[in-house]
Amino acid sequence: MTSQTKPIKKVVLAYSGGLDTSIILKWLQQTYGAEVVTFTADLGQGEELEPARAKALMLGIKPENIYIEDLREEFVRDYVFPMFRANALYEGIYLLGTSIARPLISKRQIEIARATGADAVCHGATGKGNDQVRFELSYYALEPSIRIIAPWRDWSFKSREDLIAFAEQNQIPIAKDKRGEAPFSVDANLLHSSSEGKVLEDPNVEPPQYVFQRTVSPEEAPDKPTVITIGFKQGDAVSINGTPMSPATILATLNDYGRENGIGRVDLVENRFVGMKSRGIYETPGGTILWHAHRAIESITLDRGAMHLKDELMPRYAELVYYGFWFSPEREMLQAAIDKSQEHVEGVVTLKLYKGNVIVTGRESPKSLYSSTLVTFEDDKGAYDQKDAAGFIKLNALRLRTLGQRDRQG
Structure with missing residues (x-):
């Protein structure tokens, strides 16, 4: 036996x-x-x-x-935060809460x-x-x-x-x-709630308002914007409005801000791993705010090559999480690369929350790669010689010019 x-x-x-x-x-x-x-x-x-x-x-x-x-705490620290370091979105929209x-x-x-x-x-x-x-x-x-x-x-x-x-x-x-x-099925945790089935199965019918459990509608959100700051260290959120908080407390606090301002509603049709399409209504109020804030702090602290490579890896990472391969060697390999990229992702992001929108209004970091001296249209004090751009462009145009000459001869 x-x-x-x-x-x-x-x-x-x-x-x-x-x-x-x-x-x-x-x-x-x-x-x-x-x-x-x-x-x-x-x-x-x-x-x-x-x-x-x-x-x-x-x-x-x-x-x-x-x-x-x-x-x-374990859920947010060891699962949600590592995933958000990757900016993971399945099929470009789903924040993978379930x-x-x-x-x-x-x-x-x-x-x-x-x-x-x-x-x-x-x-x-x-x-x-x-x-x-x-x-x-x-x-x-x-x-x-x-x-x-x-x-x-x-x-x-x-x-x-x-x-x-x-x-x-x-x-x-x-x-x-x-x-x-039941009119629909629900799954919920600190990151999100998802609703599927029954009254939601027709993707061409707007979901009834009673489906939404974690957010007010954007139309009913306050007419005055809410401004908050989120502090980051090595890619993880560590504070809100200057107050240090634990991972779970940060996400719960962001959920409150998101709920009050109608943030994080998504109506999508996704491709399930088992082969069918399904329509789901997702509410991820705090996660949506966190995603925007993390992208913002990366924008001034990540090198272009690292950022673009991360963006190339992200769909594969998100697919692995969605399919259930969290404990696979390939997800762990990607995680190691992503975590390496986050070593200098620190600083503070300022956001305006208004009627379903997350608007980044400021970002600062002691590790910033942004140089006002280089980017200014005014006198850059010799930091960048604009004449150098001509050779740069010609070298990059070499293969295009070669192709163009061949095509004209043809």
């Missing part, structure tokens, strides 16, 4: 405490007869997590098998599996989405022999009614708003 065919004795479940993962918990107990360990991560989703403990206890989970952890949370959840599941002697892990991602890929690629990268259970691919339930019936049969509490079909 191989390790993959042995009966599963203990499984670590990524558990939110909601109806779906509670159904999964009971299904695991009945299907595998296995001991279940629940893991609930606080990534800043804005929900009270202690009810998850009470619900797990009610469903027969031993107290020592219930893990509820505040991972907000994607970047999955490797951290997966890592802790594997660590808990090792600590508790579990031989399997379980997630609640569906068989049509990207998250199943992200979770499982991370699991395998960290623990190659781990057993993985994906209930949405395995169980026999065919409809929401089947799930509700199972919950009723097993005395799993069902909130009133969970008995009908």
Whole structure:
């Protein structure tokens, strides 16, 4: 009998405490007869997590098998900030809020599996989405022999009614708003919230306003702009308005500014890794501000060659994060190059926030490469001899002139 065919004795479940993962918990107990360990991560989703403990206890989970952890600082410091050093945007617009949370959840599941002697892990991602890929690629990268259970691919339930019936049969509490079909699905953490499905599936229909949960509409934002400063050190934000803050506090504070000023709404159709297109509504208020600020401080501290190379690498980096290859050698290689580029990315950026817009109005740095002496149209005191430009242009034009002569002869 191989390790993959042995009966599963203990499984670590990524558990939110909601109806779906509670159904999964009971299904695991009945299907595998296995001991279940629940893991609930606080990534800043804005929900009270202690009810998850009470619900797990009610469903027969031993107290020592219930893990509820505040991972907000680790999430921002070790996952969000490294990604923002790359200015990562998937398909030019998506700030990867859901994607970047999955490797951290997966890592802790594997660590808990090792600590508790579990031989399997379980997630609640569906068989049509990207998250199943992200979770499982991370699991395998960290623990190659781990057993993985994906209930949405395995169980026999065919409809929401089947799930509700199972919950009723097993005395799993069902909130009133969970008995009908949810108008859309939501994923949230400190970086963003995303909404997909149901009322949002037609990409030609404007989303109803009740979909937006983290931002006021730009039309309803204040008529007076909000001005803030963000301080950077080695590519990471370290202060707001001159006050040093921890990574998670910085992102939470920027979220407040973004929410009040209607910043960070994105309506997009993206290409999922599994092959289909999907329409999503994303709100990334603090992340949008941070992205603009980081680009601004890089503009005066990064050399042209380094900046342009970073911009070439970024789409590949963003694709790796989106697809779920956070723990791959190629992502780590790119990260090393990106982090090297950030050694002198420090200083302060001033921004004006106004009705959905992030407007950079100032940037300064002790490591600035910007030289007013070189760029001025006035007397540059001999710092730049404009006559040198003629030879520069002729050398760069040599191949163009050669091509032009050939084409004229032809």
